[in-house]
Amino acid sequence: MNRCPITYEHTENHYSEKGLKLLKLTQLKDFPYGRSQQLELAVSYSDKLSFSGVQPKLNAKIDPKLSTFEPVRSGGIFILKLPHAMYEDLPQNEDLTMRMASLAKIEVPLHGMVYAVDRSLVYFVKRFDRNGRKKLPVEDFGQLAGLPKEAKYDSSMEKLIPIIDRFCTFKHTEKTKLFRLTLFNFLVGNEDMHLKNFSLMTTEAGVVQLTPAYDLINSTIVMKAKEEIGLPLNGKKSNFKRADFIEYFGTQRLNLPESLIAQILSDLASCLIPWKELIEHSFLKPEKKEDYAKLLEERAFRLF
DSSP states (O other): OEEOTTTOOEESSSSOHHHHHHTTOSOOOOBSOOHHHHHHHHHHTTTTOOOBTTBOEEEEEEETTTTEEEEOSSSOSEEEEOOOSSSTTHHHHHHHHHHHHHHTTOOOOSEEEEEBTTSOEEEEEEOTTEETTEEOOEEEHHHHTTOOGGGTTSSOSTTHHHHHHHHOSSHHHHHHHHHHHHHHHHHHTOOOOOGGGOEEEEOTTSOEEEOOOOOOOOHHHHHTOSOSOSSOBTTBSSSOOHHIIIIIIIIIISOOOHHHHHHHHHHHHTTHHHHHHHHHHSSSOHHHHHHHHHHHHHHHHHHO
């Protein structure tokens, strides 16, 4: 019995029927490149693609005739994130963290994993800035702040707020999303949320809003990071207490009502058991599962 890396379901085939339906396919063949070939492809396509952090990526589409993901230089509607030789389980980690975000009522794009021919796992995520052949306007917070991309850490969580106030159609809604996402990132150990990992998009209806969340990963267990957040909050990047997030960021800076903050905290607290079950059921190696669960427990103790 196999496990579908798209849905985590047990299945007789590599991919479950539900997983195939998400991709609008009746069958899906494994990604036809092993790990060494994947890296070669990423390097050869690097004139059109960038490396964010340590993880090589490919632009891709699904070829319905071949029933598999096909790397392309342009026109792709998926991003493929490949395994890394030095850092274990990056695809498994990101896919798990994105699933946890969805449970926490955070909007995320269609995502999952696909087996490669050597049985390694490749993470895929559908681009949210594409609607058919039409490209929706998207700008990250670094661009909106007028900063060069190499200055992606030269800001703070507080400085995200005036960007929302200036550009977003429904400011209160987007501030609420930002608050929920900030708490989530702290809980799951995502300490690498810099300016380029927050973006605004303009919908076809003309609404300017935060994009679905992306690049969510427990970077702490990967990098053994000492910091707890990508952009400083309340003048610091570690040793956070509940008051930093709730009284300071939620109430004073975002001006969210206490009842809404309490509801978000309740939502997140109710996810703790399902999250732990999902971690155990994930494709992470056993030692990584243990590290993830321990970090989540420690962060939850501090927040709740």
